[in-house]
Amino acid sequence: MKQFILTTLNGLTLGALYFLVASGFTLVFGLMRNVNLAHGALYLLGAYVGWTVADKTEYWLLGVAAGFAATAVLGLGLQLLIFRRMEGQDLRQTMVTIGISIVLADLMLWFWGGETYQFSPPEVIDGSLLLPFTPNWRYPSYRIALLVAAAAIGVGLWLFLNRTKVGMMIRAGVDDRAMLAASGVNVQRVFAITFMVGAGLAGFAGVVGGTALSIAPGEDVRYLLASLIVVIVGGLGSITGAAVGALIIGLAEQYGLAYSPTYGAVYTFLILVAALALRPQGLMGRRA
Amino acid sequence: MMRSVRGAFLAATMLAGLSITASAQAADSIKVGGLATLEGAFTVLGQDGLRGLELALKEANYTAGGKKIELVKGSSDATPDSAIRAARKLVEQDKVDILVGPLSGDEGVAMRDFAKTHPNVTFINGSSAAQDTTLRSPAPNFYRFNTDGVQWAAGLGDYSAKTKGYKRVVTVAEDYGFPYSQVMGFMLEFCKAGGKVADKFWVPIGNKDFSSIIAKIPDNIDAIYVALGGADATNFLTQYEQSGGDKPMIAGSITVDQTVLGAKGKRRSYLIGTPSAGPIADTWDDAKWKQFVADYKKAFPDGLPSPSLFAHAYYLAGKAMVEGLNEVKGDLGDGEKKFQAALAKLTMDTPTGKVSLDKNRQAIADIFLTEVVEGPNNTLMNKVVKVIPQVNQTMGMDEAEFMKLGPASRDNPECR
Numbered sequence: 001m002k003q004f005i006l007t008t009l010n011g012l013t014l015g016a017l018y019f020l021v022a023s024g025f026t027l028v029f030g031l032m033r034n035v036n037l038a039h040g041a042l043y044l045l046g047a048y049v050g051w052t053v054a055d056k057t058e059y060w061l062l063g064v065a066a067g068f069a070a071t072a073v074l075g076l077g078l079q080l081l082i083f084r085r086m087e088g089q090d091l092r093q094t095m096v097t098i099g100i101s102i103v104l105a106d107l108m109l110w111f112w113g114g115e116t117y118q119f120s121p122p123e124v125i126d127g128s129l130l131l132p133f134t135p136n137w138r139y140p141s142y143r144i145a146l147l148v149a150a151a152a153i154g155v156g157l158w159l160f161l162n163r164t165k166v167g168m169m170i171r172a173g174v175d176d177r178a179m180l181a182a183s184g185v186n187v188q189r190v191f192a193i194t195f196m197v198g199a200g201l202a203g204f205a206g207v208v209g210g211t212a213l214s215i216a217p218g219e220d221v222r223y224l225l226a227s228l229i230v231v232i233v234g235g236l237g238s239i240t241g242a243a244v245g246a247l248i249i250g251l252a253e254q255y256g257l258a259y260s261p262t263y264g265a266v267y268t269f270l271i272l273v274a275a276l277a278l279r280p281q282g283l284m285g286r287r288a
Numbered sequence: 289m290m291r292s293v294r295g296a297f298l299a300a301t302m303l304a305g306l307s308i309t310a311s312a313q314a315a316d317s318i319k320v321g322g323l324a325t326l327e328g329a330f331t332v333l334g335q336d337g338l339r340g341l342e343l344a345l346k347e348a349n350y351t352a353g354g355k356k357i358e359l360v361k362g363s364s365d366a367t368p369d370s371a372i373r374a375a376r377k378l379v380e381q382d383k384v385d386i387l388v389g390p391l392s393g394d395e396g397v398a399m400r401d402f403a404k405t406h407p408n409v410t411f412i413n414g415s416s417a418a419q420d421t422t423l424r425s426p427a428p429n430f431y432r433f434n435t436d437g438v439q440w441a442a443g444l445g446d447y448s449a450k451t452k453g454y455k456r457v458v459t460v461a462e463d464y465g466f467p468y469s470q471v472m473g474f475m476l477e478f479c480k481a482g483g484k485v486a487d488k489f490w491v492p493i494g495n496k497d498f499s500s501i502i503a504k505i506p507d508n509i510d511a512i513y514v515a516l517g518g519a520d521a522t523n524f525l526t527q528y529e530q531s532g533g534d535k536p537m538i539a540g541s542i543t544v545d546q547t548v549l550g551a552k553g554k555r556r557s558y559l560i561g562t563p564s565a566g567p568i569a570d571t572w573d574d575a576k577w578k579q580f581v582a583d584y585k586k587a588f589p590d591g592l593p594s595p596s597l598f599a600h601a602y603y604l605a606g607k608a609m610v611e612g613l614n615e616v617k618g619d620l621g622d623g624e625k626k627f628q629a630a631l632a633k634l635t636m637d638t639p640t641g642k643v644s645l646d647k648n649r650q651a652i653a654d655i656f657l658t659e660v661v662e663g664p665n666n667t668l669m670n671k672v673v674k675v676i677p678q679v680n681q682t683m684g685m686d687e688a689e690f691m692k693l694g695p696a697s698r699d700n701p702e703c704r
Contacts, residue, residue, distance in 0.1 A: 006503035014497055114331035116519040118526060128532035140530035143499070213496045214526065216519045218328050222496070258500035261490055262463065262698075 002137060007258040008251070013143040015250025016150030017209045021223050022230040022242040023157060024201030030174045030237025031194045033090055034083060037097040039202050040224025041104035046071040046203020047210035047219070048108055051117045060121050060211070067207035068200045075199020079192050101220065109217050119211040146212055153201070157239055160197075170194055174237060229268060233275045235285025244283055317356040318618065320345075320609070321378035323389025324414060324602070328365035329493065329519045330392060333542075333598045337391050337414055339588050340599030344606025346587055352610040353618025360384060366391070366493060368398035375402055379409055385620050386410045388605045391598060393418035393437065393466025403427040408623040410631070412609055415601030417541075418465030419472070420695055422650035423681055429624075431631050431649045433608045434601035435567050435679060437466045438696065440541040441473025442679045443657040444565035448474075448538050449481035452563060454510040456484045457538065460501060460524065461515035463490035463698070470515040470540045472696035476683060479703035490698055491516075498524045502531050515540025521548050525555055534558075541566030542597060544660055549668045559668055562660045567601070568640055569656035569672045570594045571663065580639035593667070604643060604651075608634055646680060655679045 025039045046067035054063025078100070086092045120126065125145040128138040161167035169190045172180045181187045206215070209223070226249065231237075234245025252271055256264030275282065322341050325334035338361060350357045360382045362374035371390045378384045387409060390399050396416025403411040404427045413421070413432035417440065422432050448454045457478070461467035467490075475485055486509055489501050502524075505512065512535050516524050521543045537543075539562050549559070570581075580603075584595040595603070608631060615630040635644040641654040654677050658670035682690035694700050 003503050007500045010497070010499040010503065013499075109331075114335055116332070116522045118522065126530070128530060138532035140499070140527070140532075142530055214519060214523050216329070217331050219496075254497070254500045257491070257495070257497070258504060261492065261501070264492060 002134075003258065005131075005134075006137070006139065007254050009139060009143070010258075011251030011254035012247065013147050013212070013250070014254055015247040016147045017205065017212060017246075018226050018230050018250050019150050019243050019246035020153060020205035020208060021202060022227040022234075022246055023153065023239055024198035024205070025227040026231045026234070026237055026239065026242045027157075027170075027201070028195055028198035029231065031170055032083075032191055034093045035090070035097070036198070037094060037224060038078075038101040038104065039097075039198075039227055040220035040222070041101040041108075042071045042075065042199050042202035043206040043209070043223045044108060044215065044217075044220040045074070045104060045206070047206030047215040048112050048117070049203070050207030051119060051210065051215060054119055054207075060119060063119065064204065064207045068204040071203025071206070072196045072200030075202075076192055076196040078199070079195035083195070084188065084191070101224070105217070105220055108220075114217050116214050116216040117210070118214050119207070121211050142212060146208060149208060153204075154239070154243055161239065166190065166193055229272055231282070233271060233282060235282025238282070238284040238286075241282050241284030316618075317358050318352070318386065318613065318620065319358050319360060319382065319384045321360050321362055321375070321382065321384035321387040321389070322414075322602075323362040323364060323371065323374050323378060323387060324391045324598075325366045325395075326361075326363035327370075328367075330366045330517060332519075332592075333517065333596065334363070334391055336592055336596045337389075337598035337602040339584070339591050340595060340602035340604075341388055341414075341606040343584055343587050343595075343599070344603045344610060347583070347607075348610040352613035353616060355613070355618040357610075362389070364390060364392075364395060366395065368394045371395035372398050372402050375399060379406055384409070385624070386412065386609055388412045388602065388609065389414040389416075391415050392464075393421075393469070394464045396421040396432075397465055400425075400427045400430050403430040410624050410628055412605045412631075413601075414605055415598045416466070417469060417601075419469040419681070420465065422648045424695060426648045426650075428649075429628060431608070431628075431645065433604040433636070433643055433645070433651050435651050435653050435655065436681065437469030437541070438473035438476075438683065439653075439655060439679045439681060440566045441470055441477075442565060442655040442676045442683060443477070443674060444538065444563060445474045445477025445479070445483070446481055447563055447565075447657055447673065448511065448513075449478050449483040452511070452536075452538075454483065454536075454538065456486055456509045457511045457513050458487045458489065458505055458509055459485060459513040459515070460489045460491065460498075460505075461513075461540065462493045462495075462517070462520060464493055465696075467515045467540065468696035468698070471513070472693075472701060473683070474513055474538070474540075475701050475703060476693075479701065483703070485513075485703055487704075488698070491520075493520070495520065496523050498527050499531065502528055502533060505533070505535075509535060511536045511538050513538040513540070514543050517542040525558070529555065529558065537562045539564035539660075544670065549660070549670075556662070556666075556668055559660050560662060563658070563673070564660070564670060565655055565657045565676075566597055567653065567655060568595075568597050569658045569670050571669045572640075572656065572672050572675075574639075576637075577639045594669075600640065604636070604638055607638065608636060608643075611636060641675075642678070648681070650681050652678055652680045 049070040050063035050067030053066035131137045230245040234241030252267040256267040324337040364370040411430045417437040612631040616626045643653045657674040661671040663669040
């Protein structure tokens with residue numbers, strides 16, 4: 001029983017982390033039809049920048065802010081300088097993002113080396129807390145904080161998309177780009193904002209996820225793969241879909257690891273296969 | 289039109305890739321492939337392994353047996369197929385005469401089988417330490433000058449049970465050949481001394497989230513035996529700490545090496561007192577070892593604070609290769625037979641004592657039992673408790689008796 005509850009919590013928190021990474025990914029795809037395969041590299045870059053800032057200033061929260069800001073600015077730059085020039089050419093954009101991710105990965109390896117870095121989160125959330133209604137079961141406070149943060153981001157994104165003017169434009173853009181442009185909206189600016197927020201979320205997730213686990217070369221590919229699976233299962237372009245997909249994948253991974261470690265990785269792909277076979281547009285996705 | 293442009297682009301990138309790898313081979317030079325994990329979870333370890341090989345070559349001034357040595361590097365990511373892919377490229381495309389590598393356990397087993405298909409190339413193991421690589425159906429042209437994962441655990445089980453007084457432990461280790469060997473080596477002694485291993489947890493290599501494994505660790509144990517490497521060990525320890533775990537650790541040979549002791553973050557007080565055993569000990573008070581550390585630091589100012597086990601193993605491989613080549617004056621004709629015979633007979637004087645090979649071309653060498661202590665300048669280090677002299681592959685047991693134990697695996701051995 002204890003194991004089941006703890007494993008469920010682990011699955012939820014891992015799902016929360018996957019949601020943070022995948023939400024930016026799916027946001028960008030939904031609006032711009034751009035499969036940004038450099039999303040994993042942005043995750044890792046945010047983590048490294050955040051670590052450096054947190055290490056220098058000794059304020060973890062500053063590190064989180066720096067991780068977000070650095071990748072948001074980079075994302076804005078990428079959109080204005082590169083993707084804008086190849087608008088509507090999906091394949092070319094995708095190829096370019098692969099190229100960018102490879103270049104970024106090597107630059108990061110050169111700059112930060114191959115070591116494993118670990119954050120020191122603030123005292124308040126660095127330790128374990130007693131789970132309520134249980135006989136002395138402890139759970140890492142940080143992972144609870146992660147869960148709360150992901151929920152907050154999720155609500156924040158929902159409010160941003162549903163209650164602000166920019167959010168309204170983004171939703172309109174997802175439905176019909178040409179119509180949005182025709183009604184006098186500066187689509188390029190909407191694109192830039194979306195890409196900036198999406199990239200920033202990747203960097204934010206980098207710091208937050210890097211604190212939960214650790215940061216090292218190779219994490220970029222891991223989280224890119226996780227985001228891809230999450231959005232395929234949940235539905236490309238849908239924030240709710242990303243949340244549902246992330247929870248399913250997070251729980252599957254943790255139950256797999258706890259109850260049949262040898263075949264743990266298989267479950268994720270079984271879910272992926274089932275999703276593609278039965279509902280190719282994803283659980284929350286709409287048919288293109 | 290679009291299609292042809294794309295095709296041309298692909299062809300161009302492939303050509304660019306080829307031109308980097310295919311370099312001309314000078315007539316009287318010997319081409320050596322250095323293969324290590326420069327990608328994935330073991331990147332730092334792979335980098336350090338190659339430093340060891342380069343140190344050995346640098347000491348020989350990149351010449352051996354009167355010929356110049358040219359080093360070609362290859363990279364794998366600790367999976368057997370990536371190692372074979374890299375080896376195939378080095379052997380078949382770059383045409384290396386000697387291949388030094390690989391780094392990780394299962395890669396070594398795969399390399400042994402690959403070696404059998406290229407009898408005219410000599411393979412010297414880098415640092416991979418799964419026991420079966422040389423114990424069961426060994427390849428005649430595969431040489432291992434480092435001791436293996438079972439040997440590395442010599443003395444640890446005994447010390448944990450008798451001196452530390454641990455009676456009941458669980459093990460957490462990665463799910464592949466090398467940790468199987470490590471756990472077996474530990475359990476051989478620990479179970480004989482009356483200890484019990486309540487459960488064994490095997491985690492996929494490169495797994496980052498250990499929280500569900502940690503949730504399964506029972507409360508009624510005295511200690512946890514942890515055999516995880518590099519980034520994996522760091523991740524496990526952080527999460528174990530965060531979940532309020534406080535059972536002391538018994539460490540595998542690569543769990544608390546320099547990469548983990550040097551990792552940034554706070555973990556010092558927990559690590560102090562952790563026993564471990566392996567082929568090197570950072571702080572061994574021995575003139576030759578100190579010289580080796582000094583040479584390493586001088587050659588690689590941006591390397592680790594002290595050479596890791598991987599640098600040491602690759603160094604042994606490089607040194608053996610140089611000494612073997614000197615013996616035969618660089619003669620690699622006749623399918624490298626003379627060179628291979630010289631390697632098999634080699635007895636080396638190394639920074640960690642005498643190293644010689646058994647009939648399976650597997651090293652017999654000294655093993656160091658260590659414990660983590662606080663060193664000067666706020667650093668942590670492994671202090672030598674005991675040196676176990678000249679440990680062989682069957683841990684001093686009769687060979688037939690040892691073979692009867694069967695190969696190390698997930699469920700072998702058992703003592704609940």
